[in-house]
Amino acid sequence: MDRGEEVVRQLYGRWRGPLHGYVLRLVGGDHQYAEDVVQETLLRAWKHVDELTPDDAGPWLYTVARNLVISGFRRRGGRNSEVPIEPKDLPPVADEVEHVLQSWQVAEALRALSPDHRAVVVELYYRRRTVTEAAAVLGVPPGTVKSRCFYALRALRDALEERGVTES
The missing domain is CATH 1.10.1740 (Rna Polymerase Sigma Factor; Chain: A)
Incomplete structure (x- = not known):
């Protein structure tokens, strides 16, 4: 960079x-x-x-x-x-700039999550692991992964809405 x-x-x-x-x-x-x-x-x-x-x-x-x-x-x-x-x-890479700015907003919202919730989101959505694989990596039962994922995604959605990032 x-x-x-x-x-x-x-x-x-x-x-x-x-x-x-x-x-x-x-x-x-x-x-x-x-x-x-x-x-x-x-x-x-x-x-x-x-x-x-x-x-x-x-x-x-x-x-x-x-x-x-x-x-x-x-x-x-x-x-x-x-x-x-x-x-x-406008810079010639306006779309890339918008993408970078939205990525920063998502990263900022992810940092605001608790470490347990952030870890679940990273394992499931960024590393593309299944619930069972994420549970094994994190050392928690699959039900805990599902529960943490539910609450983490809700918190992320709320945080992103506050920042003006909405679904397109």
């Missing part, structure tokens, strides 16, 4: 939540609009990765987000609407 990717990962981990809360207040509680502004802000941070450090990027990120909200309101006559993104502003 190059330095740029690592900085963007750190920026996302540290600033995504606070930035989303800030923008959410600016846009009157419109979660989708707030998420769009945060995504665009982080994309712009990616373009300026050589100038930013995760610890000192807050003022820059908040300024960019605020300016995006203001310009969006002006263009749409003061209504909540999508953040205007000019084609020249």
